[in-house]
Amino acid sequence: xxxxxxxxxxxxxxxxxxxxxxxxxxxxxxxxxxxxxxxxxxxxxxxxxxxxxxxxxxxxxxxxxxxxxxxxxxxxxxxxxxxxxxxxxxxxxxxxxxxxxxxxxxxxxxxxxxxxxxxxxxxxxxxxxxxxxxxxxxxxxxxxxxxxxxxxxxxxxxxxxxxxxxxxxxxxxxxxxxxxxxxxxxxxxxxxxxxxxxxxxxxxxxxxxxxxxxx
Amino acid sequence: xxxxxxxxxxxxxxxxxxxxxxxxxxxxxxxxxxxxxxxxxxxxxxxxxxxxxxxxxxxxxxxxxxxxxxxxxxxxxxxxxxxxxxxxxxxxxxxxxxxxxxxxxxxxxxxxxxxxxxxxxxxxxxxxxxxxxxxxxxxxxxxxxxxxxxxxxxxxxxxxxxxxxxxxxxxxxxxxxxxxxxxxxxxxxxxxxxxxxxxxxxxxxxxxxxxxxxxxxxxxxxxxxxxxxxxxxxxxxxxxxxxxxxxxxxxxxxxxxxxxxxxxxxxxxxxxxxxxxxxxxxxxxxxxxxxxxxxxxxxxxxxxxxxxxxxxxxxxxxxxxxxxxxxxxxxxxxxxxxxxxxxxxxxxxxxxxxxxxxxxxxxxxxxxxxxxxxxxxxxxxxxxxxxxxxxxxxxxxxxxxxxxxxxxxxxxxxxxxxxxxxxxxxxxxxxxxxxxxxxxxxxxxxxxxxxxxxxxxxxxxxxxxxxxxxxxxxxx
Numbered sequence: 001x002x003x004x005x006x007x008x009x010x011x012x013x014x015x016x017x018x019x020x021x022x023x024x025x026x027x028x029x030x031x032x033x034x035x036x037x038x039x040x041x042x043x044x045x046x047x048x049x050x051x052x053x054x055x056x057x058x059x060x061x062x063x064x065x066x067x068x069x070x071x072x073x074x075x076x077x078x079x080x081x082x083x084x085x086x087x088x089x090x091x092x093x094x095x096x097x098x099x100x101x102x103x104x105x106x107x108x109x110x111x112x113x114x115x116x117x118x119x120x121x122x123x124x125x126x127x128x129x130x131x132x133x134x135x136x137x138x139x140x141x142x143x144x145x146x147x148x149x150x151x152x153x154x155x156x157x158x159x160x161x162x163x164x165x166x167x168x169x170x171x172x173x174x175x176x177x178x179x180x181x182x183x184x185x186x187x188x189x190x191x192x193x194x195x196x197x198x199x200x201x202x203x204x205x206x207x208x209x210x211x212x213x214x215x
Numbered sequence: 216x217x218x219x220x221x222x223x224x225x226x227x228x229x230x231x232x233x234x235x236x237x238x239x240x241x242x243x244x245x246x247x248x249x250x251x252x253x254x255x256x257x258x259x260x261x262x263x264x265x266x267x268x269x270x271x272x273x274x275x276x277x278x279x280x281x282x283x284x285x286x287x288x289x290x291x292x293x294x295x296x297x298x299x300x301x302x303x304x305x306x307x308x309x310x311x312x313x314x315x316x317x318x319x320x321x322x323x324x325x326x327x328x329x330x331x332x333x334x335x336x337x338x339x340x341x342x343x344x345x346x347x348x349x350x351x352x353x354x355x356x357x358x359x360x361x362x363x364x365x366x367x368x369x370x371x372x373x374x375x376x377x378x379x380x381x382x383x384x385x386x387x388x389x390x391x392x393x394x395x396x397x398x399x400x401x402x403x404x405x406x407x408x409x410x411x412x413x414x415x416x417x418x419x420x421x422x423x424x425x426x427x428x429x430x431x432x433x434x435x436x437x438x439x440x441x442x443x444x445x446x447x448x449x450x451x452x453x454x455x456x457x458x459x460x461x462x463x464x465x466x467x468x469x470x471x472x473x474x475x476x477x478x479x480x481x482x483x484x485x486x487x488x489x490x491x492x493x494x495x496x497x498x499x500x501x502x503x504x505x506x507x508x509x510x511x512x513x514x515x516x517x518x519x520x521x522x523x524x525x526x527x528x529x530x531x532x533x534x535x536x537x538x539x540x541x542x543x544x545x546x547x548x549x550x551x552x553x554x555x556x557x558x559x560x561x562x563x564x565x566x567x568x569x570x571x572x573x574x575x576x577x578x579x580x581x582x583x584x585x586x587x588x589x590x591x592x593x594x595x596x597x598x599x600x601x602x603x604x605x606x607x608x609x610x611x612x613x614x615x616x617x618x619x620x621x622x623x624x625x626x627x628x629x630x631x632x633x634x635x636x637x638x639x640x641x642x643x644x645x646x647x648x649x650x651x652x653x654x655x656x657x658x659x660x661x662x663x664x665x666x667x668x669x670x671x672x673x674x675x676x677x678x679x680x681x682x683x684x685x686x687x688x689x690x691x
């Protein structure tokens with residue numbers, strides 16, 4: 001869906017971020033130092049830059065001053081309130097503190113992209129097209145009626161596709177933290193989604209964990 | 216009430232009382248004195264008038280005839296002669312014959328006595344003070360009494376004027392003195408005010424504030440002591456601040472050092488759990504996790520070493536330097552060979568006084584750092600030098616560091632590599648541990664380094680191997 005530059009000098013972490021972003025459909029470029037980040041950011045167009053603060057060459061705060069107009073999310077181990085405020089004041093769109101949760105990273109990336117990208121976001125698989133901006137689902141040219149809750153669940157599955165989500169996590173993401181429902185509510189809604197969209201094979205049940213949208 | 220106000224009011228009060236009492240006593244004395252003068256003069260005059268009058272009166276009495284008119288005209292003559300300020304009265308057998316003075320006054324018993332001595336008194340007549348002197352005429356005219364009255368209004372008036380003048384002077388001098396006292400006390404107590412202000416400022420946290428010292432009196436001494444005290448407080452506070460800062464830095468760094476491997480471990484664990492992976496991807500993810508678990512384990516053991524060397528009891532004994540160097544050499548052999556480095560040990564120094572195990576940890580850490588800094592084909596020298604109380608020196612031909620880095624490198628978690636990458640290694644605890652071991656041995660760790668030329672680290676012992684204490688227990 002989007003073209004994202006990952007600037008992180010720790011190779012395993014860089015690799016981890018890239019793999020997760022690729023799973024949900026983004027394209028990534030991985031680099032490991034600040035100087036290269038400035039060069040690339042000013043020659044190519046990215047939808048988003050994930051920027052580590054402690055970098056060889058130039059640190060993240062210096063990098064962000066030398067690039068313009070591209071949205072930036074800082075990734076850093078410095079989680080103090082002062083550091084966060086400093087990072088956001090420097091012009092970052094968000095600030096993620098290590099160690100982070102993969103789903104949180106994806107959610108924040110999605111949120112920043114929603115804010116900054118123009119045009120509509122759609123997801124197509126088989127004969128189904130989901131218009132995430134217009135909140136509309138079309139199967140084989142027919143518009144399908146969906147309850148708001150069903151659409152929320154669908155959106156969560158699409159934004160985290162290829163990643164298994166536990167029932168608790170789905171409740172938390174689609175229903176909200178204060179929802180007191182049973183995890184069986186999730187099962188029921190998943191069944192409805194499978195039927196309405198014809199995605200019996202796409203929405204997989206993961207043994208002992210939850211569900212995963214594959215595509 | 217402030218001190219200077221108290222001193223001011225008390226001094227002024229004391230002065231006013233003393234000065235005004237003095238003035239009053241002087242004025243009173245001068246008044247009495249002038250009254251005394253007048254009295255004496257009046258006695259003299261009375262005697263003179265009485266003598267002369269009695270001569271004339273006896274002449275009249277001898278002549279006979281209508282004596283009353285003759286006496287009256289004689290009296291009138293005298294009376295009008297002494298007209299100014301003086302009036303006369305003539306009494307016979309205590310009864311007023313002639314005169315302008317009121318009968319009640321001139322017949323007053325106080326003026327008369329039996330044996331005819333002259334007497335005086337002061338009495339108000341018609342609002343004016345008069346000095347009365349009475350006395351009988353000489354023999355044989357003893358039954359006549361001449362009363363002489365002198366008008367004292369001039370004296371009273373001049374006394375009143377003097378009093379007025381003295382009050383004026385007193386007021387003027389008192390105000391002038393008040394002004395001067397005010398200025399003097401203000402000035403004298405200014406250093407006290409300054410001390411007070413300085414204390415207030417120090418209380419609010421301005422520890423760098425000092426008092427200006429004027430002169431050499433007690434207050435100046437106090438100000439000096441105060442400044443000394445403030446300096447001491449400031450340096451203690453600064454020490455505390457620095458130590459707190461170091462601790463905070465340590466905690467920040469620890470958090471940072473932990474969060475990087477934790478990010479990898481957590482991220483790959485989730486990745487393994489949630490994503491459908493191939494066997495290769497699975498193995499790769501697991502190896503990332505294991506390597507970072509390892510990293511945390513290394514850090515934990517280094518931190519434990521730090522804690523132990525800080526608080527543990529050290530067994531001091533004579534350590535053979537040659538065998539110590541051999542043990543280090545054995546331990547580091549594999550790493551040295553891997554990187555293709557030459558290693559040379561030599562020791563003119565025979566023994567040092569310390570804990571062999573800790574010294575081995577220290578030297579291994581230093582060699583490890585030297586290996587990390589060196590490139591293929593370089594040499595690392597490890598030697599025991601027989602200088603002072605013994606020196607262990609390690610020298611490499613590696614990349615070196617600048618003076619500022621050399622200064623900070625023994626702080627826990629300090630890394631010359633700002634991005635703290637994992638390729639060049641550890642958590643930045645090695646040299647902190649070395650420093651701590653050196654401190655426990657009361658030895659100094661000197662780091663001399665040049666960028667591009669290499670680093671030389673010298674562990675200089677200050678305790679001679681013969682004189683050392685048996686044990687040194689924890690200082691913390």
